Amino acid sequence: xxxxxxxxxxxxxxxxxxxxxxxxxGVTLSIYPGEFVAxxxxxxxxxxxxxxxxxxxxxxxxxxxxxxxxxxxxxxRDELADLRNRKLGFVFQGFNLLSRTSALxxxxxxxxxxxxxxxxRLQRDRALKALGLVGLADRADHFPNQLSGGQQQRVAxxxxxxxxxxxxLADEPTGNLDSRTSVEVMGVFQKLNEQGITIVMVTHELxxxxxxxxxxxxxxxxxxxxxxxxxxxxxxxxxxxLEAEQKAVHLA
Amino acid sequence: xxxxxxxxxxxxxxxxxxxxxxxxGIIVGISAVIVGVSMGAGAKAEVDKQIASMxxxxxxxxxxxxxxxxxxxxxxxxxxxxDRDYETLRREVQGLAGISPEVRTSAQVAAGNQNTQxxxxxxxxxxxxxxxxxxxxxxxFTELDVQAANKVCLLGKTTATALFGxxxxxxxxxxxxxxxxxTVVGWLAAKxxxxxxxxQDDCILMPYTSAMKxxxxxxxxxxxxxxxxxxxxxxxxxxxxxxxxxxxxxITPDREDDFSIRSQQExxxxxxxxxxxxxxxxxxxAGISLVVGGIGIMNIMLVSVTERTREIGIRLAVGARAxxxxxxxxxxxxxxxxxxxxxxxxxxxxxxxxxxxxxxxxTLISNSSVILAFSVSAIxxxxxxxxxxxxxxxxxxxxxxRYE
Ligand SMILES: Nc1ncnc2c1ncn2[C@@H]1O[C@H](COP(=O)(O)OP(=O)(O)O)[C@@H](O)[C@H]1O
Ligand SMILES: [Mg+2]
Numbered sequence: 001x002x003x004x005x006x007x008x009x010x011x012x013x014x015x016x017x018x019x020x021x022x023x024x025x026g027v028t029l030s031i032y033p034g035e036f037v038a039x040x041x042x043x044x045x046x047x048x049x050x051x052x053x054x055x056x057x058x059x060x061x062x063x064x065x066x067x068x069x070x071x072x073x074x075x076x077r078d079e080l081a082d083l084r085n086r087k088l089g090f091v092f093q094g095f096n097l098l099s100r101t102s103a104l105x106x107x108x109x110x111x112x113x114x115x116x117x118x119x120x121r122l123q124r125d126r127a128l129k130a131l132g133l134v135g136l137a138d139r140a141d142h143f144p145n146q147l148s149g150g151q152q153q154r155v156a157x158x159x160x161x162x163x164x165x166x167x168x169l170a171d172e173p174t175g176n177l178d179s180r181t182s183v184e185v186m187g188v189f190q191k192l193n194e195q196g197i198t199i200v201m202v203t204h205e206l207x208x209x210x211x212x213x214x215x216x217x218x219x220x221x222x223x224x225x226x227x228x229x230x231x232x233x234x235x236x237x238x239x240x241x242l243e244a245e246q247k248a249v250h251l252a
Numbered sequence: 253x254x255x256x257x258x259x260x261x262x263x264x265x266x267x268x269x270x271x272x273x274x275x276x277g278i279i280v281g282i283s284a285v286i287v288g289v290s291m292g293a294g295a296k297a298e299v300d301k302q303i304a305s306m307x308x309x310x311x312x313x314x315x316x317x318x319x320x321x322x323x324x325x326x327x328x329x330x331x332x333x334x335d336r337d338y339e340t341l342r343r344e345v346q347g348l349a350g351i352s353p354e355v356r357t358s359a360q361v362a363a364g365n366q367n368t369q370x371x372x373x374x375x376x377x378x379x380x381x382x383x384x385x386x387x388x389x390x391x392x393f394t395e396l397d398v399q400a401a402n403k404v405c406l407l408g409k410t411t412a413t414a415l416f417g418x419x420x421x422x423x424x425x426x427x428x429x430x431x432x433x434x435t436v437v438g439w440l441a442a443k444x445x446x447x448x449x450x451x452q453d454d455c456i457l458m459p460y461t462s463a464m465k466x467x468x469x470x471x472x473x474x475x476x477x478x479x480x481x482x483x484x485x486x487x488x489x490x491x492x493x494x495x496x497x498x499x500x501x502x503i504t505p506d507r508e509d510d511f512s513i514r515s516q517q518e519x520x521x522x523x524x525x526x527x528x529x530x531x532x533x534x535x536x537x538a539g540i541s542l543v544v545g546g547i548g549i550m551n552i553m554l555v556s557v558t559e560r561t562r563e564i565g566i567r568l569a570v571g572a573r574a575x576x577x578x579x580x581x582x583x584x585x586x587x588x589x590x591x592x593x594x595x596x597x598x599x600x601x602x603x604x605x606x607x608x609x610x611x612x613x614x615t616l617i618s619n620s621s622v623i624l625a626f627s628v629s630a631i632x633x634x635x636x637x638x639x640x641x642x643x644x645x646x647x648x649x650x651x652x653x654r655y656e
Contacts, residue, residue, distance in 0.1 A: 057568075058650055077574060081573045082571065082573070084569060084570065084571045085571020096565075096566050096569075096653065098563055100262070100266065109566070110571055112255050112572075112576075113570065113571040113576055114571070163571075
């Protein structure tokens with residue numbers, strides 16, 4: 001099987017005047033369809049920098065990045081935008097929803113830029129379906145400020161899914177969520193992954209990483225360890241445990 | 253496209269006061285365009301009406317060369333048109349409907365114990381017809397009166413009122429001009445102001461012979477008023493007149509004419525020239541307001557781009573191309589300016605009649621000025637919205653997403 005994401009000696013150097021920051025210094029790595037990868041590492045270890053290139057928001061300073069068989073370095077701005085639109089879905093730490101815009105319209109957003117154009121009716125149908133997938137069909141006309149953090153993040157996930165991407169990229173998706181909602185979001189991720197979507201997720205929480213299938217640890221811009229998650233957590237079970245604990249607290 | 257429009261409308265509505273203030277420059281500019289164009293059109297319509305009131309198919313041959321001494325320079329020179337010219341033109345030009353010499357003098361006129369300073373026109377019996385003068389009462393003087401230089405005259409409405417009182421028929425009365433008694437034989441109907449703003453009714457018409465011999469002592473004419481038979485013969489008649497006068501005045505081909513032939517069209521153009529200056533001034537004012545308005549839009553769009561940097565980042569991340577972002581912000585700028593333009597057109601519509609009512613300016617709003625104003629406002633949106641939109645489109649997605 002061909003890898004969907006393939007990095008070969010990927011390097012990214014930021015230049016601020018005379019100062020050079022080697023954010024990522026030589027990463028070689030392949031991710032195959034159906035994987036659920038957690039990328040861990042201390043702050044400043046280059047995780048986001050790598051995710052930006054993987055997400056086609058940025059380009060390598062040197063080295064190769066091949067997404068679904070397409071070499072990224074040779075593409076122009078519009079072609080990268082097109083790839084982001086068709087093959088990638090983003091979930092951010094800060095949700096990044098458009099305020100004063102309903103959940104439904106937020107989810108429709110990527111389809112505004114799809115080519116060929118998607119009819120308004122189809123946009124609506126697909127957005128509602130994506131919201132259903134994350135369990136928010138009944139919140140379609142709510143605005144972000146009327147939703148909880150977990151719900152906002154699920155709207156963001158629906159937005160990431162609506163164009164049926166090959167890969168879901170999430171940079172610290174639970175960073176702004178409490179532990180219970182974090183586990184719920186991981187539940188959504190596991191469900192999507194079971195349906196065949198490849199997920200690459202950055203996190204610095206070990207228990208969140210344990211919901212993934214594969215764990216990569218970075219330090220100072222290089223990969224330190226890359227291993228299969230030994231004792232994988234199941235979100236449904238974790239929620240059951242949390243609920244039992246909560247009940248116990250109430251009883252006590 | 254609809255989504256872009258909806259987003260733009262939402263962005264404008266979100267800051268409704270700010271949007272309105274931004275539009276103010278455009279509103280002022282566009283209403284100035286509407287009012288200015290309507291004043292120009294209104295003034296032109298007025299001039300055309302006045303020129304038409306001079307009569308139909310009219311040529312005026314002035315003494316002196318107007319193109320040499322400036323447009324009106326000919327009036328200052330000693331007259332060059334003679335009795336002989338008059339006779340020759342009358343005899344030889346084909347296609348004439350009427351011709352009248354013109355001499356003018358100004359004199360104190362008295363009737364009873366009233367007196368007034370009036371401009372006196374010495375003309376032929378054709379003149380009243382040529383200039384479409386109607387008679388309130390009485391009748392024109394005759395060819396015989398001209399030949400005999402009889403002491404008869406026609407009174408304009410204003411002059412008649414000054415001498416005899418409002419609405420009193422002066423026909424049959426005596427007026428004393430420079431102490432010479434003249435019998436009033438006709439009372440002219442009112443014409444109003446001419447294209448240059450002077451009162452056409454403040455006058456006395458009399459046989460040119462009487463004016464020259466008994467009042468001014470002039471021997472030459474300042475002008476001929478000519479009516480030609482139909483529009484088709486205008487060029488023909490003009491050429492014949494020019495040829496005859498050049499021959500009579502012995503003007504060799506290398507010398508300039510000592511007369512000028514003006515058609516009604518040329519006179520209306522001349523009268524409109526002053527209106528054009530006014531239109532130009534208002535146009536300049538409108539232009540400045542529009543540029544200021546455009547800069548206002550550019551400014552607010554730059555603010556909007558900065559405020560919405562993160563939104564732009566999100567759009568870019570989900571696959572918007574640079575041109576999608578460009579189009580969105582351009583749409584917003586154009587919407588701002590076009591809504592401003594529409595409000596400006598509304599204001600102009602409201603202002604123009606007020607101007608007529610309170611300042612007496614004739615105004616005429618035309619569809620073409622509305623279309624012009626609308627297009628201008630759209631163009632301003634595009635021109636001044638382009639730079640901010642380009643700035644938005646060229647944002648780096650990562651930096652835009654990280655923007656706080
Ligand atoms: N735009 C930038 N300009 C300069 N340096 C940057 C920029 N973005 C990130 N860096 C630097 O690159 C390194 C890696 O950053 P990042 O990829 O954000 O780390 P992580 O996401 O793992 O915390 C850090 O030292 C950071 O300061
Ligand atoms: Mg980071």
